[in-house]
Amino acid sequence: MRPKNVPEPEELSKIDHKPPLFESWMDKKPEFKPGFYCYGAKAKNIAAVGMPNPRDWSPTDEDWKLPENWKEIFLNGMKERLEKYRSFKLFMDICVRCGACADKCHYFIGSGDPKNMPVLRAELLRSVYRKYFTTGGKLFGKLAGARELTFDVLKEIWYYLYQCSECRRCSLFCPYGIDTAEITILGRELTNLLGLNTDWIQASVANCYRTGNHIGLQPHAYKDMIEFLCDECEEVTGIRPQPQFNKKGAEILFVTPSGDVFADPGTYTCMGYLLLFHYLQEEYGFDITWSTYASEGGNFGYFTSHEMAKRLHAKIYMEAKRLGVKWILGGECGHMWRLLNQYIDTFNGPPDYLEEPVSPITGTKFEHAKGHKIVHIVEFTADLIRHNKLKLDPSRNDHLVLTFHDSCNPARGMGFFEEPRYVIKSVCRNFYEMPSNTIREQTFCCGSGAGLNAGENMELRMRGGLPRANAVKYVHEKYGVNMMACICAIDRAALPVLMQYWVPEVDITGVHELVGNALVFKNEKKRTTDLRGNPFVGAEEEQGDAV
């Protein structure tokens, strides 16, 4: 049935779509469209970590059940942050609306909704800033681009803050270096003062806080799941890894996003880690332990507030301290790694109880990790390969034609470009880059970062991921690419779905799954399939010949 009050088709296609930029956009009321927002955080998940205003609510409710003085809380929160973060104040003040960032956001590119232009996304908050914190705004109101903080304005701010994946692509193009991701991060902090998060994020936060990982796997179950993956390794390779758990005095603690442990295709990446560690253990006496308590590398707290991010990160470091390890090795994760690198020293103080990471196998000092004591596994493996410490047979990945997706956090956030490519090229023989304006620092986001990887906002994810998928489609058609590698767990969860919508011929893998395929063990059985059970090139014919 046609919804009531819906105009005729000809009118419809042109409906509500003529707001000239920077003029009447302020007057438009926000409209929540299914598919573009996530469900509201549940009371129990807000209460579990002692965050404000726990109650069940939905973004489409008339009444968001806000505290009576919500406006005061929001504005005080803003004041506090303007004083605390000079960058925030600067970003609020210096935008000249040049528009250089406008068409650089994947959500704008995919949706055509002008409020997804980074400049307008920030303007939602900036207009409130002007009204309450600048003389011009106080005096001239709308003329000075200022507007009052009303409930409708709050709703609109919320709607668009949770349509930003904090990917930072826009900042690359801003002549002033304004980082809209930072504005989103602080804007979300303000919404969290009112208990306005999404449940996908808040439930993950509550679970991480309680059990150490975002789905609430308890320690014994976490261990069981890894044992199960060891069985799978044995089936394919004849080798059963012998992982160590919670081992006091181990040299290194390994922490990975829990998605690697329970969700495909991350599980194959996890099998890659297990095989690599086993190989190193056998060959070089490598001493690494998993923890069933620090069982989540991802930090969902970062999508709520700095404070919550700090609390969750502390768990990983406390576990490292408790076990007495020398340093931490991080699995293939994006935001975990950037956060630990860039924030831990100031969040929680330098972890002086750990040592500067040194590879026990090659002797390489990871000097850049001197402060935070954590190394990304792709750096670690690249170093092993560089020193010829692994026996590899790249032909075992000949059935794959690869490309590589630079995940926003390691790539744009950290300049981590070469190591993953070096590892991939060492273990695979067919590799093609996507076009240059879609990779490295200019990489396009998967469309599901910063806690937007829920199911109910699928349309948002698909259109946000369109620029990424479009570049994949190009290399698929041109070079026959059938697999895209990435080094981020959110990507491993989000990209398969994105591919199924836009380029179903391409699948997703972690880099260590490829390493696991190529790694040659002394006592392995005759291997005919990759870790997923897909036959190696030539293996099928050989089998056929034997019959």
Next chain:
Amino acid sequence: MSLVEELKKKSSKILKKWQDSLIASYPEDTQHFLKKEKDKFANPVGYIFKNELERLYNGFVDEDQDKINSSLTEIIRVRAVQDFFPSAAINFILELKEIIKNETNWESFSIEEKEALDKKITSLLLLAFDIYEQCRQKLYDLRVHEVKKHVMGLLKMANLVYEIPDPTK
């Protein structure tokens, strides 16, 4: 000149108008970007619309069903995840009729020719509706599939599922 001949002769003009009308379904600030940015990786939506609408038009005039199917799918796959009501998402098909009426010597064509065109556009519209529906169905399937994948891992781990062994292997 027959209607079909004129559709071929005036194809670039008609196509240009059709592309403009498709882009006019977006807010003004977006229209500028969709038209101006020529890099196909910086502006995938504009690029897809420009190229696929051309293929669609040629397929339509030449009655090449494969071309029609694939180009229409490319366009609608994009529209299905944007801010449109279903009717608005596929309305550009109906606009083709208006454009043809305005850009050709409409009155000079026979009733049979006009009816044939009408029919062709109606079937294009119906096809567009089916494709739109398939895209939406795909989105729902992806949602379900994603949840299942997560749950399966957990069930396996807890030894709560028994997988039927395959006796043929």
